[in-house]
Amino acid sequence: MNQNDVVQGDNLTLSEVITGKQAPDPAHEYGTVSPPPSSPDQSYRNEDEVPQPNVEIELKTAPGDWRFPVQNQTRHCYTRYLEYHRCIKEKGKDDPACEKFARYYRSLCPLEWIQRWNEQVEQGTFPGPI
Amino acid sequence: MKIQMIVREWLFFTIAPCDAAEPWQLGFQDAATPMMQGIIDLHHDIFFFLILILVFVSWILVRALWHFHYKKNPIPQRIVHGTTIEIIRTIFPSIILMFIAIPSFALLYSMDEVVVDPAITIKAIGHQWYRTYEYSDYNSSDEQSLTFDSYMIPEDDPELGQSRLLEVDNRVVVPAKTHIRIIVTSADVLHSWAVPSSGVKCDAVPGRLNQTSILVQREGVYYGQCSEICGTNHAFMPIVVEAVSRKDYGSRVSNQLIPQTGEA
Ligand SMILES: [Cu+2]
Numbered sequence: 233m234n235q236n237d238v239v240q241g242d243n244l245t246l247s248e249v250i251t252g253k254q255a256p257d258p259a260h261e262y263g264t265v266s267p268p269p270s271s272p273d274q275s276y277r278n279e280d281e282v283p284q285p286n287v288e289i290e291l292k293t294a295p296g297d298w299r300f301p302v303q304n305q306t307r308h309c310y311t312r313y314l315e316y317h318r319c320i321k322e323k324g325k326d327d328p329a330c331e332k333f334a335r336y337y338r339s340l341c342p343l344e345w346i347q348r349w350n351e352q353v354e355q356g357t358f359p360g361p362i
Numbered sequence: 363m364k365i366q367m368i369v370r371e372w373l374f375f376t377i378a379p380c381d382a383a384e385p386w387q388l389g390f391q392d393a394a395t396p397m398m399q400g401i402i403d404l405h406h407d408i409f410f411f412l413i414l415i416l417v418f419v420s421w422i423l424v425r426a427l428w429h430f431h432y433k434k435n436p437i438p439q440r441i442v443h444g445t446t447i448e449i450i451r452t453i454f455p456s457i458i459l460m461f462i463a464i465p466s467f468a469l470l471y472s473m474d475e476v477v478v479d480p481a482i483t484i485k486a487i488g489h490q491w492y493r494t495y496e497y498s499d500y501n502s503s504d505e506q507s508l509t510f511d512s513y514m515i516p517e518d519d520p521e522l523g524q525s526r527l528l529e530v531d532n533r534v535v536v537p538a539k540t541h542i543r544i545i546v547t548s549a550d551v552l553h554s555w556a557v558p559s560s561g562v563k564c565d566a567v568p569g570r571l572n573q574t575s576i577l578v579q580r581e582g583v584y585y586g587q588c589s590e591i592c593g594t595n596h597a598f599m600p601i602v603v604e605a606v607s608r609k610d611y612g613s614r615v616s617n618q619l620i621p622q623t624g625e626a
Pocket residue numbers: 488489552553554588589590591592596599
């Protein structure tokens with residue numbers, strides 16, 4: 233038997249299939265249906281999807297600010313950054329009250345801006361009033 | 363033959379993706395947000411007046427041409443002034459304009475309205491010539507962030523069913539039926555973040571953060587393109603928004619976040 237003549241690794245040969253002596257193998261094996269998940273909130277769309285430890289993502293972001301009721305939010309981001317740094321200057325680095333300002337500016341400012349400002353703060357060259 | 367084929371294709375075989383442009387499309391894409399619904403409604407409102415005016419003006423024009431033809435009417439009447447008609451043709455158009463202006467301004471200002479409490483913020487940053495999206499609501503430090511680049515699938519690469527020049531490798535996943543704030547900016551030149559079915563077209567300006575709010579009403583995949591000429595590959599930096607249910611959004615985000623924090 234020719235090596236290339238083998239269809240799908242079974243003992244079918246290509247010539248037999250072509251001449252109609254033998255039906256071709258199905259394209260794939262018939263699968264079995266897995267039983268449905270026990271509880272409705274543990275259903276996953278893909279069978280192979282690994283059940284994750286259920287990490288709840290809280291949908292929460294910086295609220296709208298009455299000081300910036302406009303489309304241009306550049307100042308909003310900048311002000312939140314300043315507020316955070318004024319806050320940690322006043323209350324110390326690990327004060328939980330400052331954490332919300334940090335979350336706000338992270339939500340609003342592009343990462344690139346934050347990184348640039350952080351560098352400037354470290355070097356003492358940040359131009360803003362903090 | 364060719365024409366026949368095109369017509370047949372157009373009539374019967376067109377894949378209508380609904381939320382992407384389709385061949386020979388004249389109308390709007392289906393609305394996915396209240397904003398787009400408002401735009402479509404305003405368009406139809408204005409079209410009512412537009413058709414009315416069009417018919418009236420063409421009727422006057424054709425009538426004038428017909429009755430004042432130089433052979434039919436060689437010596438025209440010379441009316442110099444008529445107070446009544448002057449008043450009518452000043453007042454009447456201004457009333458029509460008012461009927462157009464009121465819904466137009468109402469829509470304009472409601473689109474401009476800043477949502478007080480959006481549930482998530484997504485930053486869309488334009489680059490030459492791709493987009494970066496940042497989901498930073500869940501960050502606990504300045505370094506760690508859910509950020510990814512979104513490139514167009516190259517022309518020779520799309521799989522069957524994908525739209526040419528519209529599909530990207532990483533879509534923006536958003537939750538449906540949720541107020542979303544989108545911060546649009548750019549890292550180099552002007553770009554524009556535009557998704558027709560959500561009624562958004564927001565310029566991306568370097569150094570400025572433009573905010574726009576959307577509320578996607580149904581789950582689906584929405585396509586848009588860069589709408590501010592930005593260089594050679596301006597046509598090749600599309601936008602794909604995938605709206606999923608809140609639950610799926612949660613699992614997508616946490617799946618993306620967990621490996622990241624695991625590595626760090
Ligand atoms: Cu662009």
